Amino acid sequence: MTKKLPFSAPQLSEIKAAYPTPFYLYDEKGLREHARKFKQAFSIFPGFKEYFAVKATPNPFIMKILQEEGFGADCSSLAELILSEQIGVLGENIMFTSNDTEQNEYLKAHKLGAIINLDDIRHIDYLEQTLASEGGLPELLCFRYNPGPLREGNAIIGDPKEAKYGFTREQLFTGYKLCQEKGIKRFGLHTMIISNELNPDFFVETAAMLFELAVELKEQLGIKLEFVNLGGGIGVPYLPDQQAVDYDYVAQQVMLEYQRLITTNDLDPLKIYMECGRVIAGPYGYLITDVIHMKHTYKDYVGTNATMANLMRPALYGSYHHISVMGKENQPTDHRYDVTGSLCENNDKFAIDRQLPEISAGDTLTIHDAGAHGHSMGFNYNGKLRSAELLLREDNSILEIRRAETLDDYFATLDFDKLQTFD
Numbered sequence: 097m098t099k100k101l102p103f104s105a106p107q108l109s110e111i112k113a114a115y116p117t118p119f120y121l122y123d124e125k126g127l128r129e130h131a132r133k134f135k136q137a138f139s140i141f142p143g144f145k146e147y148f149a150v151k152a153t154p155n156p157f158i159m160k161i162l163q164e165e166g167f168g169a170d171c172s173s174l175a176e177l178i179l180s181e182q183i184g185v186l187g188e189n190i191m192f193t194s195n196d197t198e199q200n201e202y203l204k205a206h207k208l209g210a211i212i213n214l215d216d217i218r219h220i221d222y223l224e225q226t227l228a229s230e231g232g233l234p235e236l237l238c239f240r241y242n243p244g245p246l247r248e249g250n251a252i253i254g255d256p257k258e259a260k261y262g263f264t265r266e267q268l269f270t271g272y273k274l275c276q277e278k279g280i281k282r283f284g285l286h287t288m289i290i291s292n293e294l295n296p297d298f299f300v301e302t303a304a305m306l307f308e309l310a311v312e313l314k315e316q317l318g319i320k321l322e323f324v325n326l327g328g329g330i331g332v333p334y335l336p337d338q339q340a341v342d343y344d345y346v347a348q349q350v351m352l353e354y355q356r357l358i359t360t361n362d363l364d365p366l367k368i369y370m371e372c373g374r375v376i377a378g379p380y381g382y383l384i385t386d387v388i389h390m391k392h393t394y395k396d397y398v399g400t401n402a403t404m405a406n407l408m409r410p411a412l413y414g415s416y417h418h419i420s421v422m423g424k425e426n427q428p429t430d431h432r433y434d435v436t437g438s439l440c441e442n443n444d445k446f447a448i449d450r451q452l453p454e455i456s457a458g459d460t461l462t463i464h465d466a467g468a469h470g471h472s473m474g475f476n477y478n479g480k481l482r483s484a485e486l487l488l489r490e491d492n493s494i495l496e497i498r499r500a501e502t503l504d505d506y507f508a509t510l511d512f513d514k515l516q517t518f519d
């Protein structure tokens with residue numbers, strides 16, 4: 097089984113002549129076309145908005161492309177808020193969904209006019225104190241719901257009871273009531289209970305769960321929610337034989353639930369928001385690396401000049417990332433390899449027992465579906481430097497959207513001069 101590439105082996109050789117490997121390469125055309133398809137499917141809901149989960153690919157150029165396609169930004173930290181500010185995603189185009197949040201982060205979110213989505217009932221007071229000199233609580237608040245034993249979650253996020261996120265059901269009702277008493281008029285409701293899920297019915301169930309809560313909130317507290325945020329969690333078909341989620345199917349099924357619960361209970365219009373990250377950027381980013389050594393011991397190893405410090409998903413989650421050996425796309429995959437990096441860490445492997453064409457030193461590998469949680473999860477273990485990020489434009493030109501780190505960057509937080517007086 098193969099996966100399509102938006103560039104050819106000769107084209108990649110040219111890019112490599114200008115930029116040393118390893119590097120990330122993002123496909124602007126693919127990113128835009130998919131973003132349009134995504135938005136189109138859910139535009140059957142008036143006021144639909146997707147907030148791109150910035151943590152997936154916190155690069156302002158990628159964010160800017162998505163902004164042009166009509167997406168907002170889902171931020172969870174001060175740095176992510178600043179990235180949004182830098183590209184001019186402001187006000188209610190920002191969803192600030194954090195968890196164990198510091199005051200300076202809430203302050204920044206509020207100053208940018210972001211929608212603040214609280215993770216815990218105690219954060220109502222914390223936010224009120226934080227914003228005391230800013231005029232108090234915002235006019236719009238959203239709460240994150242954790243259904244606990246009422247839902248099963250999925251393999252990645254796990255059992256909601258064990259998840260650190262969100263309000264319990266009881267806290268949710270108490271929280272809305274408290275905020276009503278404090279004079280807040282505009283409310284949203286959020287949940288995020290699944291991750292990297294390819295079964296479309298999970299998303300429909302999640303929407304129905306939130307719609308049912310919207311009905312109960314109206315009945316018990318007289319609250320008419322302004323929006324529900326279904327969270328992210330749509331999966332990437334990392335394996336070549338996996339099926340992508342059919343957005344039209346999800347949108348149409350959610351619409352049936354909307355009519356059944358929202359329209360009939362006079363809660364229409366209720367805006368539908370989503371905050372997907374992985375599926376938006378994941379398939380449109382590639383990690384490009386060169387094979388520097390072949391090694392044959394008890395197994396056959398392909399040694400690359402990238403490491404799990406560039407892409408840690410395989411080591412962290414045992415994730416599958418498809419690998420193309422450039423120029424050998426049509427050769428039989430009759431060799432079995434572990435594809436490794438150079439870290440002093442035996443799980444520094446991009447693939448284990450992978451069937452690939454015969455590889456020799458000097459070959460170039462393209463590691464697929466690395467556009468989300470790829471570069472962004474990078475780290476500096478063993479003094480490895482973060483790679484550059486390149487954008488393949490629609491006219492096939494290349495734009496460097498982040499330079500590679502240098503040793504000066506790596507040592508910037510050390511003061512070697514201090515060693516002179518240290519004994």
Ligand SMILES: *Cc1c(COP(=O)(O)O)cnc(C)c1O
Binds near residue numbers: 151327330371373
């Ligand atoms: C990570 C995250 C998302 C995005 O999840 P994906 O799996 O990338 O779609 C959305 N919302 C919150 C609160 C998150 O933490």
